[in-house]
Amino acid sequence: MPLPDLEAPADLLVETAYAKVNLALHVRARRDDGYHAFESLFVFAEHGDRLEGQADADGAIDLVIDGPFAAGLDTGSGNLVMRAAKALQDYLGTERGARLRLTKRLPVASGIGGGSADAAATLRLLARLWDARIDAGELAGLALDLGSDVPACVPSVTQMVSGRGEHLARHGVAGLEGLPMLLVNPGVAVSTAAVFSGWDGQDHGPLSADSLDQLIGAGRNDLERPAMALAPAIADILAALRGRAGLKVARMSGSGATCFALFDDDAAMGRAADAIRAERPDWWTMETRIRSA
Numbered sequence: 491m492p493l494p495d496l497e498a499p500a501d502l503l504v505e506t507a508y509a510k511v512n513l514a515l516h517v518r519a520r521r522d523d524g525y526h527a528f529e530s531l532f533v534f535a536e537h538g539d540r541l542e543g544q545a546d547a548d549g550a551i552d553l554v555i556d557g558p559f560a561a562g563l564d565t566g567s568g569n570l571v572m573r574a575a576k577a578l579q580d581y582l583g584t585e586r587g588a589r590l591r592l593t594k595r596l597p598v599a600s601g602i603g604g605g606s607a608d609a610a611a612t613l614r615l616l617a618r619l620w621d622a623r624i625d626a627g628e629l630a631g632l633a634l635d636l637g638s639d640v641p642a643c644v645p646s647v648t649q650m651v652s653g654r655g656e657h658l659a660r661h662g663v664a665g666l667e668g669l670p671m672l673l674v675n676p677g678v679a680v681s682t683a684a685v686f687s688g689w690d691g692q693d694h695g696p697l698s699a700d701s702l703d704q705l706i707g708a709g710r711n712d713l714e715r716p717a718m719a720l721a722p723a724i725a726d727i728l729a730a731l732r733g734r735a736g737l738k739v740a741r742m743s744g745s746g747a748t749c750f751a752l753f754d755d756d757a758a759m760g761r762a763a764d765a766i767r768a769e770r771p772d773w774w775t776m777e778t779r780i781r782s783a
């Protein structure tokens with residue numbers, strides 16, 4: 491446990507960029523604008539990247555990135571955190587700036603929304619830091635310009651998401667919140683665009699998520715097959731997860747390569763995680779739970 495930072499300045503704000511998991515993702519159609527129409531149940535983990543921010547007296551926005559997955563990340567204007575900050579600054583027409591620190595704990599380009607969650611956390615943090623008068627609809631509009639998954643990451647609660655990511659509806663499913671969830675990533679980054687373009691064009695039907703049993707039994711991730719073609723390690727992860735005692739479901743999240751597994755209880759998750767880490771110390775794992783709304 492880190493000790494509390496007694497030197498922390500009073501104006502330092504902190505947000506968690508919660509990892510996003512698609513419990514099911516049904517791709518329905520290729521659209522004329524190059525995006526795909528999908529239906530997906532988005533849930534969020536209790537853990538994620540950490541974002542800290544404090545006011546910058548000169549009105550500048552700057553970013554430092556640390557943490558286990560910081561290597562190679564651009565801290566310049568192309569970074570989604572910087573783009574989110576700039577978008578909000580422009581939208582509000584404010585002269586105020588911010589010094590931001592992102593602690594990157596989630597693997598990059600891994601289907602759990604790391605960059606999208608970071609952008610959403612930036613919007614939430616700066617709206618607080620700058621006392622912005624901005625409603626949820628305006629924030630969602632800014633968010634969609636930053637990426638398809640960013641609007642859902644702003645509230646980071648369980649939602650049924652459709653369109654290309656702009657249609658959001660809060661969607662509680664009994665028994666889901668608080669469930670132990672293990673995330674496993676093989677250390678292979680996959681491109682969302684490349685995975686979507688490998689979709690075979692077959693619409694296998696809508697997503698119904700009225701109950702956990704329905705999500706588990708009839709839910710799919712239609713991107714699993716094209717993602718596995720690019721990253722065969724996804725099949726290895728699913729094989730390593732399936733058959734574990736206390737497992738409810740194991741599936742890929744988003745466009746991969748991270749897979750998730752839901753367990754009956756913490757003990758079952760812990761045993762599976764220990765076994766997988768012993769077999770594959772090169773894989774990244776995170777033991778977490780589904781975040782409550």
Ligand code: C5P
Nearest residue numbers: 524525526527637638639654682683686
């Ligand atoms: O919106 P975002 O920038 O996250 O999407 C990255 C890429 O993933 C898009 O350029 C597109 O190729 C693909 N995509 C898609 N359909 C979606 C979301 C993303 O085809 N609904």
